[in-house]
Amino acid sequence: MKLTHSAAFLAAFSMVSGMAAAETTLSVLIDNNPETVTLMETLAAAYTAAHPDVTFDIEQRNGGSEGDNLVKTRLATGEMADVFNYNSGSLFQALNPATTLTDLSDLAAQANVVDSFKPTVTAPDGTVRGIPFGSAMGGGIYYSRKIYAELGLSVPKTFDEFMANNAKVKEAGKVPVATTFGDTWTSQLFVLADFYNVQAENPNFAADYTANKAKYATTPGADRGFKYLEDVFKAGYMNADFGVAKFDDGLRMIATGEAAHYPMLTFGIGTIKQNFPENLNDVGFFAQPGPTADKNGLTVWMPSALYIPAASENADVAKDFLSFVASVEGCNTMIGATGATGPYLIKGCELPADVPPAVADMLPYFQGEGMTAPALEFLSPIKGPALEQITVEVGSGIRPAAEAAALYDQDVEKQAKQLGLPNW
């Protein structure tokens, strides 16, 4: 295979246009989020237009832990596609990147990638193994601009103000906080998106947490996210079907003005744009408020990344494709495909002026100094797998918040041991 490929490459380089080149088919595995699919299909079409000898075979997989499982198994058995997308940060570390992925440190296009992204796809040996795919996201709270206008509410800067708004929304007969525990992962937002506030109080939390010195249960303020879940449940601020409602229901509720708030990552904007285009301007966004108004900032999620497995037989073509994705041209192709959903991590890739309000609400945090913090999963390789079940318990009144934080500390231990971290 190697021989024929270099031959194909030589041929492609020396070929006068119009003559048939040896064809390469790049296999691609991506998650089945509609936005991801649109992005990849558009990128692939654009690349094939410029390189007619390269075609794509795009395969979709489930997200969540089922997807994690599939990606790990296919990597381990050498059955992975030539290019695949997967989370950066702690989930990337669990792939054993130093042995399973191709080293992309020397890729010329790495010069285009914003430096803050690189640590989240860097293997323990210091080599960079991925390039960003899609835009950075904020974790916080969507709000219905319609309901806010009707009730004369203003964007809360503290959690108390947030709860006061909720009280008024409930009085008006609307759902204060859309809650969708039918998709368990959506239950984690209050905890994960509170990390800006946790770090503002405890600047060393991430490092101490990785070193087994700091705990959610015992660090002051760290368990606040769990308490928020408990407060919202106790006040009865959720929709009646909160236990079975799904992510799509949450987006519907916030888009159509059934609910006033929905704690979520901003990547939902793309889906709102597809499913409720006429409601796109009714949805706003704010960072999760903390205890005080003077420290108000956004917890940021890095985009997922594209990787090439070490076992790929088309690594050279795949690298060239990734270089395209990491270029300004590739970035503009992505914006053209789904519209701007957040800042892209490619230098020189500017967002258009007419972004949806929820995105416009998020951008000022990125422009201000010290107004963003990466989510914990991008600062520490450990994330406990049972967090989503634990947050469902707290949010459904099954387990008190204080106990939940301690339980999560126990859950995290397994991940740390599996990674073989020191001090655990």
Next chain:
Amino acid sequence: MAQKRASPYPYWFVLPSAVVFITLFLVPTLVSFWFSLTRWDLFTAEYIGLDNYRQFFKEPFLVQGLINTLIYAVTTSGAKTVLGLLLAVLLTSGIWMQSFLRSVVFFPVLVSTIGVGITFTVLMHPTKGSINIALSYLGIDGPTWLADPALALYSVAFIDVWKGVGLATLIYIAGLAAISPDYYEAARIDGATRLQQFWRVTVPLVRPATVTVITLSLIGGLRSFDVIWATTRGGPGFASDVLASVIYKQYQAGFYGLSTAGNVILFLLIAVIVIPMTAWFQKRELDL
């Protein structure tokens, strides 16, 4: 019986099945014992002694998972046995459209479990599901069947029974057919009522079928996973987690050694429960 008889077949005759058995069953079983003693990420396995077992028993959800497993196995097995027998009696009594009704009862067994799970998730939706809509016409405010922590496990058990009772019925129909009509005739001559016939003739004589139904449904209940995963995924929280779903979640999280240790424990648990039970049933059968 104690004396071992020489097999009438030459060795080469059993060779193909022996190869299949050894490569696909024996070797993986032995290898899994080894991997349960390692920290395994599918790429490398590092020997860590009994740490996985220690970790598994420290698992906070394990105790609840174990209790749930037992509750689930006993409820589903009990319900399938009782309902299966009653349905079998009904369906052998020569009622109208008997064979059609028999196939109706058996039909859920043939349907994909995942499909059944998804269907019931829709039916049991608290506000839009048919069950609660029907209840609301009766003036009853139906519960959140699959998301109420006190109810979820039993809702799933109900689905399991609905799906599995057909098999129990089938076994019982075969068992009932094996009872000689002479017994019933004798009982009638002695003046036994229908109820007495049921308790004194049917129940004791259908025993072999009962043993089969209980054993099969109890093993099925102990390692049950698919219905639970298709409906609640062990939730809300951990309220309907059973041993198998705890193990599966560890596997999904990439704790391969730990989940292998869990499987070894599940294997031992089923063996500890089922082997003495079958022995006890067989002994009783000989006494009869």
